[in-house]
Amino acid sequence: MNAYDSDVLIVGAGPTGLALAVDLARRGARALVVERADGLFPGSRGKGLQPRTQEVFDDLGVLDAVRAAGGRYPVGMIWLDGERAGEHRMFDETEATEAEPYHEPWMLPQWRTQEILLARLTELGGEVAFGRELVGVAQDADGVTATFAAGAPVRARYAVAADGGRSTVRRALGIGMTGETVDPNPVLVADVRLTGLDRDNVHVFPPAGTEGFMAVFPLAGTEDFQIVAQFPEGTDIDLSLDSIRKVVATRSHLSPDDVTEVRWASDFRPRAAMADRFREGRVFLAGDAAHVHSPAGGQGLNTSVQDAYNLGWKLGAVLSGDAPESLLDSYEEERLPNAADMLGLSTQVHRGEVRRGEATQQLGLGYRGCSLAVETREGLPSEALHAGDRAPDGIRGGVHLFDAFRGPHWTLLAVGTDVDLPDLTGARTVRIPAYEAYGTGVFLIRPDGYVGWAGATAEALAEYAARVCPAMRWRA
Structure with missing residues (x-):
């Protein structure tokens, strides 16, 4: 065995x-x-x-x-009675920063x-x-x-x-x-081929009468569109080509024949x-x-x-x-x-x-307060970088941090300080000048890009390394 x-x-x-x-x-x-x-x-x-x-x-x-x-998510276009009635922004836009280089969802x-x-x-x-x-x-x-x-x-x-x-x-x-149950109304989702809609917008068809909303997404990098359509509670959704054609024709200005192929279809109840x-x-x-x-x-x-x-x-x-x-x-x-x-x-x-x-965007998620997050500095404001937080990107002193972190290793990072650092097996050692995204101090970055340990010096780091990853020991 x-x-x-x-x-x-x-x-x-x-x-x-x-x-x-x-x-x-x-x-x-x-x-x-x-x-x-x-x-x-x-x-x-x-x-x-x-x-x-x-x-x-x-x-x-x-x-x-x-x-x-x-590709990027296109801007939503709202349709009413076969006419373009206005734009709909699916999400609030944010700006890319040095610390957060990706700022929008990628389709x-x-x-x-x-x-x-x-x-x-x-x-x-x-x-x-x-x-x-x-x-x-x-x-x-x-x-x-x-x-x-x-x-x-x-x-x-x-x-x-x-x-x-x-x-x-x-x-x-x-x-x-x-x-x-989040919503008792079932939802159809289907990948289709269709004609009659451009690929520059997500096409949004608001509810009308007893029919729920429908949105049609051009799927980036493909010739397909995705249909998402909501139905009244208790509806038994038919996933056949003929039924999906009827849904599209009923809720939009398109004809049934504009849907030329259903490549995949499913239904769910939000839960x-x-x-x-x-x-x-x-x-x-x-x-x-x-x-x-x-x-x-x-x-x-x-x-x-x-x-x-x-x-x-x-x-x-x-x-x-x-x-x-x-x-x-x-x-x-x-x-x-x-x-x-x-x-x-x-x-x-x-x-x-x-x-x-x-x-x-999930950039703010982290592990503060968990057993692998040890913060030894005192008096930090809540908005400062703490142990347990995502380690920010940036370029300082010729070092691109995400390049330094990339790979299955730990990273021992000194920011804006010349304190002595231990030579750890299994860890890459990096020094950079002061950087506002980090403040100053010593940071041990986990292999998944979160700060495991942080301190003003490396004085208490040995205990953490011995507990979490004993193989990451001091080299003579």
């Missing part, structure tokens, strides 16, 4: 599972992704990549491909995001086993054994459920999910729910397996990718022997509160209580 087929078994080849596999592969961990379907998810349910996720993709080595394949259909992540995983030597439907999971003190509808079982040291809101793994573990816990022994929940949400505000896919990013470096450090297994306890400690906040925010955006914009 101690012969492992993989270090980590990842169930589900969506953005969560693929991002985690990429992160583990670049750390030298053996990860196997298994997917019930015969190929990648074909639709674009998730299509907006928030600024923080773009930073994550920069670190994972896929941002150039993401930017090349997608990329989910299927294309997955293709890019899979290509990166393949480049790193990873793999996905398609057509493998998990039917059972068992664990003991040494590992996890997964069984499938066909084929041999898989034995791994850890497993991650990234298999969506109806997660088979979560149910097999007996982990409950608590939540509420916000979260798993009661994100870990059961050697099995972790991530992405929609841990939290489901209203798509309003574009938070779900992004929060899911960041679940993977948080878990990846921790699993990698434990698997390599660089950190104690207790480090894995911090995954739920850090991600569960963030997921809860995301669910609340998505619900508020859905109900029109919060505007998309700065609140939905």
Whole structure:
């Protein structure tokens, strides 16, 4: 029972599972992704990549491909009785800064995001086993054994459920999910080919009579459009081509024949729910397996990718022997509160209580007050950079910080001070002049780009390093 087929078994080849596999592969961990379907998810349910996720993709080595394949969100155009009646801004615009170089969501259909992540995983030597439907999971003190509808079982040291809101793994573990209905009105979402609308705008058709709203998005980097249409409570939505043609013709000035093809279609009832816990022994929940949400505000896919990013470096450090297994306890400690906040925010955006914009960019999310965030400086104002916060970008003294942080290492950063710094194995040491985004001091930046430890000097850093990552020891 101690012969492992993989270090980590990842169930589900969506953005969560693929991002985690990429992160583990670049750390030298053996990860196997298994997917019930015969190929990648074909639709674009998730299509907006928030600024923080773009930073994550920069670190994972896929941002150039993401930017090349997608595009900006067009301005919304409101239609009334077949006439253009005015513009609608989907989100409040913010300015890029040196510390926050990405300032707007980037549109990329989910299927294309997955293709890019899979290509990166393949480049790193990873793999996905398609057509493998998990039917059972068992664990003991040494590992996890997964069984499938066909084929041999898989034995791994850890497993991650990234298999969506109806997660088979979560149910097999007996982990409950608590939540509420955000909106009783069901919603159609479909990727289609159509004529009669330009690709320079998101086309918005307000509710009329008993019909709900409809919005038509030109999907950046493709020839497709996405239709999102709301229906009255209790409607049984028909996903056929003829039915979708009727919806479009009823709610817009287009004719049924303008919809030439339906490439993917689904329906959902907006709901916000979260798993009661994100870990059961050697099995972790991530992405929609841990939290489901209203798509309003574009938070779900992004929060899911960041679940993977948080878990990846921790699993990698434990698997390599660089950190104690207790480090894995911090995954739920850090991600569960963030997921809860995301669910609340998505619900508020859905109900029109919060505007998309700065609140939905996820740049302000962090881990202050958690066990891996140790702030030793006293008297800092709340708006100052603290341990637990996202580490800002910037260029000082010829050093581009995101370039210095990029990769699976820790970074020991001295800002505006010439105090002595230890020589740490597994950490890159960087000195820059004073920079207002940091203030002055010494900062130990985690592999996922958050400040783990901060102090005026490095005097108390040894205790933190010994607790969190003993392999990051002082070199003689």
